[in-house]
Every structure is written in C-alpha cells, then in structure tokens.
Amino acid sequence: MSENLTEIFKYIMHGVYIIGVASGDQKNAFTAAWVMQASFDPPLLVFSINPKNRSFNILKQGGICSINVLDCEQMELAEHFGHSCDTDKMTICKWQKAKTGAPILMDSLAYFDCEVSHYADAGDHQLVICRVVDAAILDGQGSPMCYNMTGDMDKSSEIFPEKL
Numbered sequence: 001m002s003e004n005l006t007e008i009f010k011y012i013m014h015g016v017y018i019i020g021v022a023s024g025d026q027k028n029a030f031t032a033a034w035v036m037q038a039s040f041d042p043p044l045l046v047f048s049i050n051p052k053n054r055s056f057n058i059l060k061q062g063g064i065c066s067i068n069v070l071d072c073e074q075m076e077l078a079e080h081f082g083h084s085c086d087t088d089k090m091t092i093c094k095w096q097k098a099k100t101g102a103p104i105l106m107d108s109l110a111y112f113d114c115e116v117s118h119y120a121d122a123g124d125h126q127l128v129i130c131r132v133v134d135a136a137i138l139d140g141q142g143s144p145m146c147y148n149m150t151g152d153m154d155k156s157s158e159i160f161p162e163k164l
C-alpha cells in the first residue's frame with residue numbers, strides 16, 4: 001500500500017499559495033500547499049513550513065507573513081517560488097506592503113495578511129499558526145489552483161519514506 005504514498009496523499013485537497021515573509025529589509029516568498037483555516041475567532045490560519053526553506057529564518061525574525069491564493073492558470077509562479085534561488089526571486093512580479101509589512105502578491109486572487117501567533121513541531125516541518133489581521137479579494141473571477149494539478153512539481157515522490 002505504501003508504495004504509492006505520494007499519489008495517495010494527492011487525494012487530500014489543498015490549494016496552492018505563495019507565502020510572503022519579511023523582516024526589516026529582508027523579504028522572500030515560497031510556494032506552499034499545506035495551508036488551512038484553524039479558527040473562526042480569532043481568525044487563525046496554519047501552514048506547514050520546512051525549516052530548511054530560506055524563508056523560515058526571515059519568518060522567525062519578522063513574525064509576519066502573507067498568504068496569497070494562486071489562480072489555476074499561475075503554474076509558472078507556483079514553479080518559480082517552489083525553488084530556492086541565490087538571487088532575489090521576487091523581482092518577477094508586483095508586490096505591495098501589507099499592513100503588517102509582509103509582501104502581498106498583487107497578481108493573486110486573494111491574500112491574508114498575518115502575524116505569527118506560535119509554532120508547533122510537526123516531524124520534519126514546523127506548523128506556523130498565524131492570526132489574520134487583514135485580508136482582501138484582488139480578483140473575484142478566477143479559480144484557485146489545486147495542489148493535485150501541480151503533479152510532482154514539489155518533488156514529493158523523492159521525499160516520502162519507502163515504507164510507512
């Protein structure tokens with residue numbers, strides 16, 4: 001059963017998001033699928049981040065982030081922000097500072113501007129529980145991208161353990 005774990009996990013529905021982080025002059029953004037709402041009151045979102053991501057240290061220092069919803073046509077952005085880069089990978093699109101100071105992707109369908117509330121250990125990732133302080137729809141006509149449309153873009157087939 002475990003040999004197709006990557007494919008089976010693709011049955012769990014996720015959207016695809018660009019998470020923007022900032023601390024002082026430093027900023028970065030990365031593609032993320034493991035994002036969900038965690039509370040109505042206060043409004044909380046949670047996402048799971050690999051601490052090896054460059055964005056992680058900036059997030060820890062700055063304590064703020066934006067969660068930007070990608071349209072199903074924005075595969076190139078998902079791919080671009082799904083890789084670490086030695087140069088500034090944010091120059092290819094338009095960004096604006098949110099209320100918290102986190103960078104908002106102006107070409108996204110909608111964004112959430114967040115302050116980090118706390119972290120929780122989750123295996124090889126960290127769960128980031130964030131309080132939403134502002135949010136807006138930027139394009140009400142599009143359809144959000146689904147994680148299972150991205151195939152093996154995140155190379156998860158190479159990451160899963162061979163046996164459960």
Ligand SMILES: Cc1cc2nc3c(=O)[nH]c(=O)nc-3n(C[C@H](O)[C@H](O)[C@H](O)COP(=O)(O)O)c2cc1C
Binds near residue numbers: 034049055056154
């Ligand atoms: C479709 C897709 C979904 C991804 N989901 C996540 C995720 O939920 N959490 C995470 O930490 N990385 C996720 N990644 C991997 C990061 O985007 C990738 O490690 C990226 O290089 C991190 O960028 P950074 O090192 O500039 O921070 C995903 C990548 C893709 C392509």
